[in-house]
Amino acid sequence: MKGLALHIISIIIMIKAILLGHGSGGKMSHNLITDLFVKYFSNPVLQKQTDSALLKIDNQDIAFTTDSYVVDPVFFPGGNIGDLAICGTVNDLAVSGAKPLYISASFIIEEGFKLDELEEIVNSMTERAREANVLIVTGDTKVVNKGKCDKIFITTSGIGKLNKNYVPISTGKNIKIGDQLIINGTIADHGMAIMGAREGINLISDIQSDSAPLNHLIQEVLSNSNSVKFMRDVTRGGLATVLSEITKGKFFGIDIQEEKIPLNENVNGMCELLGFDPMFVANEGKVLIIVNKEDSNKILNIIRNNKYGKQAEIIGDVVSEHTGKSILKTQIGGSRIIDMLAGEQLPRIC
Amino acid sequence: MKGLALHIISIIIMIKAILLGHGSGGKMSHNLITDLFVKYFSNPVLQKQTDSALLKIDNQDIAFTTDSYVVDPVFFPGGNIGDLAICGTVNDLAVSGAKPLYISASFIIEEGFKLDELEEIVNSMTERAREANVLIVTGDTKVVNKGKCDKIFITTSGIGKLNKNYVPISTGKNIKIGDQLIINGTIADHGMAIMGAREGINLISDIQSDSAPLNHLIQEVLSNSNSVKFMRDVTRGGLATVLSEITKGKFFGIDIQEEKIPLNENVNGMCELLGFDPMFVANEGKVLIIVNKEDSNKILNIIRNNKYGKQAEIIGDVVSEHTGKSILKTQIGGSRIIDMLAGEQLPRIC
Numbered sequence A, B: 001m002k003g004l005a006l007h008i009i010s011i012i013i014m015i016k017a018i019l020l021g022h023g024s025g026g027k028m029s030h031n032l033i034t035d036l037f038v039k040y041f042s043n044p045v046l047q048k049q050t051d052s053a054l055l056k057i058d059n060q061d062i063a064f065t066t067d068s069y070v071v072d073p074v075f076f077p078g079g080n081i082g083d084l085a086i087c088g089t090v091n092d093l094a095v096s097g098a099k100p101l102y103i104s105a106s107f108i109i110e111e112g113f114k115l116d117e118l119e120e121i122v123n124s125m126t127e128r129a130r131e132a133n134v135l136i137v138t139g140d141t142k143v144v145n146k147g148k149c150d151k152i153f154i155t156t157s158g159i160g161k162l163n164k165n166y167v168p169i170s171t172g173k174n175i176k177i178g179d180q181l182i183i184n185g186t187i188a189d190h191g192m193a194i195m196g197a198r199e200g201i202n203l204i205s206d207i208q209s210d211s212a213p214l215n216h217l218i219q220e221v222l223s224n225s226n227s228v229k230f231m232r233d234v235t236r237g238g239l240a241t242v243l244s245e246i247t248k249g250k251f252f253g254i255d256i257q258e259e260k261i262p263l264n265e266n267v268n269g270m271c272e273l274l275g276f277d278p279m280f281v282a283n284e285g286k287v288l289i290i291v292n293k294e295d296s297n298k299i300l301n302i303i304r305n306n307k308y309g310k311q312a313e314i315i316g317d318v319v320s321e322h323t324g325k326s327i328l329k330t331q332i333g334g335s336r337i338i339d340m341l342a343g344e345q346l347p348r349i350c
Helices: A003-015 A027-041 A081-094 A114-130 A164-171 A187-198 A215-224 A238-247 A267-275 A293-304 B002-014 B027-041 B081-094 B116-130 B164-171 B190-197 B217-223 B236-249 B263-276 B293-304
Strands: A053-057 A060-069 A098-110 A135-144 A152-162 A181-182 A227-235 A253-257 A287-291 A314-317 A327-331 A336-339 B053-057 B060-067 B098-110 B137-143 B152-162 B181-182 B230-234 B253-257 B287-290 B311-321 B327-329 B335-338
Touching: A027 B116, A027 B137, A053 B098, A053 B137, A053 B152, A060 B098, A060 B137, A060 B152, A081 A114, A081 A152, A081 A215, A081 A227, A098 A114, A098 A215, A098 B053, A098 B060, A098 B116, A098 B152, A114 A135, A114 A152, A114 B027, A135 B053, A152 A164, A152 B053, A152 B060, A152 B098, A152 B152, A164 A227, A181 A293, A187 A267, A187 B230, A215 A227, A215 A287, A215 A293, A227 B253, A238 A253, A238 A287, A238 A336, A253 B236, A267 A314, A287 A293, A293 A314, A314 B060, B002 B335, B060 B081, B081 B116, B081 B152, B081 B217, B081 B230, B098 B116, B116 B137, B116 B152, B116 B181, B164 B230, B181 B253, B181 B293, B190 B263, B217 B230, B217 B236, B217 B287, B217 B293, B230 B236, B236 B253, B236 B287, B236 B327, B236 B335, B293 B311
Parallel strands: A098 A135, A253 A327, B098 B137, B253 B327
Antiparallel strands: A053 A060, A060 A152, A098 A152, A181 A287, A181 A314, A227 A287, A253 A314, A327 A336, B053 B060, B060 B152, B098 B152, B181 B287, B181 B311, B230 B287, B253 B311, B327 B335
């Protein structure tokens, strides 16, 4: 019997399989990307692992990005899967310092999905594309038998015109000690809106997803200041994962003041109720911007003048201490290391 | 009871839903694209409904395309889902007269999918990308709970450098009476390879998918001749659907000689056995090229010199009769109108 048990255990270990955590945007995702995709597809563009690929066609610099959306439920307070797909792709291009221009949209739909729901999704995509001033120029539709996918999945890819001067903003190579970190508003809204919709809690909580196209906000910042050092949209894995990525292997550390992080009271309440740390919860309309300290208040004001930046705050500093690590200074005077999301917190959040 | 029955029927009619035929690449797909996507996303680029979107960034002309792959089974004789994804996107760009350069790859994976199978797929993608001389530069991975998708879906998008001189090749606006049609080899191999793999027939039939990147073959044709009028890769919906699309609403007709269409004997046998018309069965490495008659033999020889064109044939002519229709001249001396695929023949063929 003992021999059999050992045999079964060794079989389980041998069958290496994809787990939910591989799609979390956190540690396991990063390992899968590095150990498999970057290893095989190996090329200098991919190895940079920027939000968008930064490319050249003859003398034209472009940014290119893709994302699949599998959010459950498809409709939620503040948006639907179509909103996410357009906003997510627009934001990936915008944080690379590119002007988003063209979007492709590919649909995988479960047989029996209602046409009027598809129409509502397509209508949302149209409105978001118009708001972001991008064109949806090509697409594809595949239908699979009932039970072979869950309602609808959408993959959007985007092309943007890249300003070569903004390339260091993707890589963060110009970040210096003393720079400051700005976020354009409250965190964890999207994740808790999805969670609320799933559990039926949103009926009493009124939490809305923050899904929004941020390209105009970002353009206003870039065209009015030369002191932006880094930008990244804060999505799966939450603010913690982005902060952990920025400092990993670097010569600097980051201090974050917990009391400065904008957080809606009801989102905080739901996080406490359900045992989530808002630092790890997904957003869909948030960007983290690192700027020269001298310009930080000017940039904060530019952001606050945009409708998607009214609750923006300076939340922390680039410091010379604890190099390679981001530290959260808590409201009660403690400190803790901010790590990447390990495993999966909320599957199918986007 | 009669009232109840009528009530139920009216409810069924009211709930308009997505059917498998909406993803077939045939009539229902076309109606969905026109009635929903083109209507909402309305813009001049999309309205052209070319294989790739033909775009401009400043003075640079580019082609942009996307496709989702949901093929079942994931592995089949002659390839796997990764092969299809790279070849399909490369071919969509190439038939637009563009040089494929950059590919994005987005994965939706079912929890529990084996890592070594994923590695085999990624390895195939790498090999195909190398063969086609394109770079896979960006990507995304989402994981859904077991049972919420079927193993793995891949969406690839591609960007190519567009030669403006080749734009009429996408639209076919230069097609003239007397032009001839060439196909680069046997039809229906991919569809029957998938069907065989599903039904376990391939163990005795040895039918292989024709999945292949055709960009080099196409480039050889374009760089050695100015007389290419039209190109289209022949995929879902088969040769019949492409032929029907070309003539629809046009001032010319097309005559196709059935006995000239290359068809493997065992593929023909399986089609007869299972009741499929090979004209409607999917291909993944076939291109239909319309050329000036004076150059047709020269171009045929160029194609036959490429490893993916050895069985190429001139299969028909552009004629002044039966305008707006393609007619198949059968081997027994009959004629029949070639129509678009209606409904769905083989779901999840690509």
